[in-house]
Amino acid sequence: MGGLDEDFIQAPEHRPNTKLTNSGDFIFSDEIPTIDLSSDRDKTTIATEIAEACERWGFFQVINHGLPSDLRRRVEKTAADFFILTAEEKRRVKRDEVNPMGYHDEEHTKNVRDWKEIFDFFLQDPTIVPATPEPEDTELRELTNQWPQNPSHFREVCQEYAREVEKLAFKLLELISISLGLSGDRLKDYFKEQTSFLRFNHYPPCPNPELALGVGRHKDGGALTVLAQDSVGGLQVSHRSDGQWISVKPIPDALIINIGNCMQVWTNDKYWSAEHRVVVNTSKERFSIPFFFFPSHKANIKPLEELIREENPPCYKSYNWGKFFVSRNRSDFKKLEVENIQIDHFKA
Incomplete structure (x- = not known):
């Protein structure tokens, strides 16, 4: 990542106002x-x-959330220790189109390469997903995590953190259900065989932060995301009302929560899956750890019946989460001829 080739360069209208x-x-x-x-x-x-x-921003930070601070420090150090390994060693667990979990340094968002490197692992190992995004294909495949040999404690710390952040995700899911006037367990069954995964992000210093982005503008596909970020900052959120980019202030020990596409569909556009991105800088590296809370591959996502009214008919047609997940995952892997699938494709 020492230089900036054209794959990283954003279109002029999407370049950050640094x-x-x-x-x-x-x-x-x-x-x-x-x-x-x-x-x-x-x-x-x-x-x-x-x-x-959720209505105004689709984002909020939480404090006193119950995630142990010492565990967070350990997982942050573990991620940093992995990313300082040689490129050769990291690529021993490199993901590909067959296995989407592991190390990757060529991810594309909106068909532009991101200025970052990542490591992904599923919460549930193995995880079952459709073999292809084709609607008529009923074949399933079993995906497993790839674990590096170094750091030696890597897998243990990752799995411990995953268990704790999952507890928080279910707590937030309950609170969101209550906020909609529903029972606290209304959404729980969607996650019986969840496809959730965690990611370690490393954003190195960038020679041209006015041209590239750590992650291009996008909306998260799942129900919600729980993000631990360091003190450097770089996450920006697009305001629902005017689209202005707002830089999220790092708060020590806080976690950032954002609503994903599934929640926007379930709530029939009452809650907002906000577009967001990550800007980079010339001198400081940044680390973050998002947990993507995803439903089962079997889940069919559509507006909840309890929230449908005569004056507020369904905004979306039903779609299968597993097929959506596989389609998005493939388009994140490399540059494609067309932009990846979005929930707007399922507008009623």
């Missing part, structure tokens, strides 16, 4: 809500705050 200095400092905003998940707070009160955040 309010950056050579030291890598960002101008942050306090607009993204911060929600206290303390156990002594009333669930209904928390749910009300979540509802407002």
Whole structure:
């Protein structure tokens, strides 16, 4: 990643308005809500705050969330220790079109290469997904994680962190259900055989941050994302009302939550899956760890019946999550002739 070839260069209209200095400092905003998940707070009160955040932003930060801070430090160090390995060693667990889990340094978003390297692993190992995105193909395949030999504790720490962040994801799912006026367990069955996965992101310093992005503008496909980011910053969110890009301020020990496409569809556009991106800088590397909370491959995603009204008919047709997942995954792997599938393709 020492240079910047044309694969990384964003179209002029999508290049970041880099309010950056050579030291890598960002101008942050306090607009993204911060929600206290303390156990002594009333669930209904928390749910009300979540509802407002999901409608207006599709993003919020959480504090007092229960994820052990010492575990977070350990997993962050483990990720950093992996990324400083030689390219040859990292590529021993490199993903491909057959196995989408493992190391990758050529991911494309919106058909432009991202300025980053990643490591992905499934929460459930193995995970079952459709063999192809073709609707008529009923074949399934079993995907397994690839684990590097170094660091020696890598797999153990990853799996411990995954178990803890999954607990938080289910807690948030319950609160979101309550915020919609539904029972707390309304959405739980969608995740009985979940396809969720975790990612380690490493964004090296970039010689031309005004031309490239760590991750191009996109919406997350699943139900919700739980993100741990370091103190460097770089995550930007597009405001629902005017599309203005807002830089999310890092808060020590907080986690960033965002609503994905599945939640936007389930809520019939009441809650917003916000477009977001990552900007990079010339001098500071950045690390982040997102957990993508994804339903079972069997799940058919459509607006929830309880939220449909005569004055608010379904905005989306039903689609199968597994087929959607496989299609998106393939288009993230390499540049394709057409842009990958979006939920807009299922507009009613």
